[in-house]
Amino acid sequence: MLKRLIFFAWVVLVGVALANCDGDKGDVGPAGKDGATGPAGPQGPKGDTGVAGKDALGAKIITTGPLKTESDGGYSFGISNMTPADTAMLVNAGIFVYIKSKDYWWSIPGPVGFASGDTTSFSFRYALRNGRTFFVLIKPTSWTDDTPTAPARDLDAVRVIIVPTEKFRRAAAIDWKDYNAVVKALNLKDSDAVSADL
Template sequence: MKKILTLFAVIGLVAFTSCEGPEGPPGRDGIGAEAFEIEASFSFNTTDGYIISDSFGKYLGGDLFQNESVLVYRLEGTTSSGSDVWQLIPTDVYFSNGESITYDYNFSIQAFTIFVGGDNIANRPAYINNQVFRFVIIPADFGTGKSVNKADYSDYNAVIKKYNIDDSNVKRVKL
């Protein structure tokens, strides 16, 4: 009797392990820090509430993994040598007349929203038209534990160095 049960167990194991179902949707490759860039080729405007919003799937091929962190940088300008200057948001931009505007963002595992608020926004076209934002996705594994060598998140170059991101290979998309 034991031999018959063992035979049925082996046959059942072989039968069930060889079954295949339909292939699932494509997802993100592995776990590691990555970056992508969006160029907002439109204006932040009052009609849209001075926000841009989109899903991560368009840029990453899927949602964020649980507990991943997102850093967002705004292209503030370039140096005299032509290097990009990235500014971590949230940030405030102050003007000589005492007015200011604020860039901020929020995100879920599926989507992100970037918004601008502050004084006299509509009269600041250089700050609300054709903005470029770079997103850096940091896996939860990098954020666990206490580390003396934490990256200075306000310094974009320190972040990409810390997380071994190839800055020349960042995916660029117009929104």
């Protein structure tokens, strides 16, 4: 029995001594064949092409010059002969409309101020006709003038910014009601604008 206890104590003592031995570690050896770099994987799909020299998001601007709204206070305009790529983009696009008055770009739907001190609130609708013509209709929804129908207004310009929806999320932090912030974020310039021809 005593022999067994001594043998057991010796085994425990040797185990403890071995567990507490820390020697110097050797250098890391070279990588084996299994650690070598593997062959390149297949090429991924081609990404979307931006509009060269204009903007990274493929956004477009349609603009009018100075105009007077119709007798009902509304106005319609558009652009004809759009390319198939442009009309395909319109199916999945964010449409933003701005009216310039008093040297300020007003986002609609919403109120627009005029030099007289009066305001008109406008909304808008848009449509693609015959697959090639893009129309925008701005309509008054309320006005401060004491008249039964919306008065005709002089507008400095109207601009429509079209942003492809699939790329819209990349610009989610933009304040879309601020025209100047939008064109800056989308890297758009006045020279990029296409004049309405309808």
